[in-house]
Amino acid sequence: MSYLFLFILLLPFKLIGKLFYKKTGRNLMIQTAKIGDFVNVTPLLAHLKHSDVLISKAVLPLAQHDETIETIFLIEEHKKSLWGKFRLAFRLMNRYENVYLLQPNSTNLFFAAACNAANKQFLSIYTRRWYHAPFYLTADGVVEHGKYTLSVDNNLKLADRNLTWQDSPKHATKPLRVPDSYPEMLDRQNVIKIGLSISAGNKAKTIPPVIWQRVFEALKDLPCVYYIFGSINEQVWLDDLVKLTGERTDFVNMIGSVKLEDLPHAISKMDFYIASDSGNIYIADAVGVPIILIYGPCCVKEQRPLGDVLLIGDDANTNSFVFETRYYFDKSREELFALSDQSLREIHSFIGGNLKRPTIGS
Secondary structure, X not given: OHHHHHHHHHHHHXXXXXXXXXXXXXXXXXXXXXXXXXXXXXXXXXXXXXXXXXXXXHHHHHHOOEOOEEEEEEHHHOOOOHHHHHHHHHHHHOOOOEEEEOXXXXXXXXXXXXXOOOEEEEEEOOOOOXXXXXXXXXXXXXXXXXXXXXXXXXXXXXXXXXXXXXXXXOOOOEOOOOOOXXXXXXXXXXXXXXXXXXXXXXXXXXXXXXXXXXXXHHOOOOOXXXXXXXXXXXXHHHHHHHHHHOOXXXXXXXXXXXXXHHHHHHHHOOOEEEEOOOHHHHHXXXXXXXXXXXXXXXXXXXXXXXXXEEEEOOHXXXXXXXXXXOOOOOOOHHHHOOOOHHHHHHHHHHHHHOOXXXXXXX
16 A cells, blocks of 8 residues: 555656656566466567566576567566666656556556556456545546466457457567587487476465376386476475385486576476476466466466466366465365366377377477
8 A cells, every 4th residue: 555655656757757758669678477477478578579577587588588578677676665666656657658567466556557558458356445446537438357368368358458368479589599518318219208397485375295206107108208397496395206106217406507588498398298387387388388287276368378278177166266366275285276087188198199299309
């Protein structure tokens, strides 16, 4: 609510600034969430062709290699002090013709409302607070986003109400960044390369080792090699998995060895990707890798991979959403991510049925 008072203080300067406003043709996109959410706004960035962005430092390595992005503002550099907030508000105030707000928390609403843009389009979400109303009064249009409406569609509708996810593809970096050098093991031949994310950041949405063990057992007749991706702090999850499975020659530990800007290229080398609702699953989707999403408690009607994907889960467990993420559940992770024999057969069939893809084993 403090941002509302800041906006009231800013309002006289905003009104004075409006007297000098001229259309610039420039776009500003505001989305300060993490990797998966950033990838899911790239269809909007691609549609707009050229935009400035207000984002989180966590996705800076991807944004820096995106030809649709011009100027980058990092939320962490401006929200820590009162002076920083006002300084950014004044920088943005008369700079843009179009402003698209995709993550409407109090901080982002303040910066979006501060803009004297000719066209401001805000996403309205199910966690909207009463004190957000004055900020929304500054918008020229609002797209209502619900728990069971596809987030990528609604992101695009901010620019054009007729657009859907089929009109503009995702990307992770644009064009796909190819590093000067990368691990030779990514080019391994005559195997099925399966990327894994064994952690989702949120422990409650992390697939437990016993479930991974069932997946490995179901695929044991196929020449699979499992490439385990993650940041260095996710090594503990791999340690827990190895305690159950023992050391395996078909594990390739990529944890902490691939920089984020190189991750889309590394994942593009995979034949399949298996994970829960994690950032890497959306990178895999963006680079065209077939995906097995074991979604547990996450709502796949709201957000999911949109390419070649097999969805595995029980909709009765759905109670975690994009803007209302849960960290504790009534059921154990083993129950939330439980795989039936039929699900395991579907996983095996999905991989076996895709073996004719020319990239696999090449």
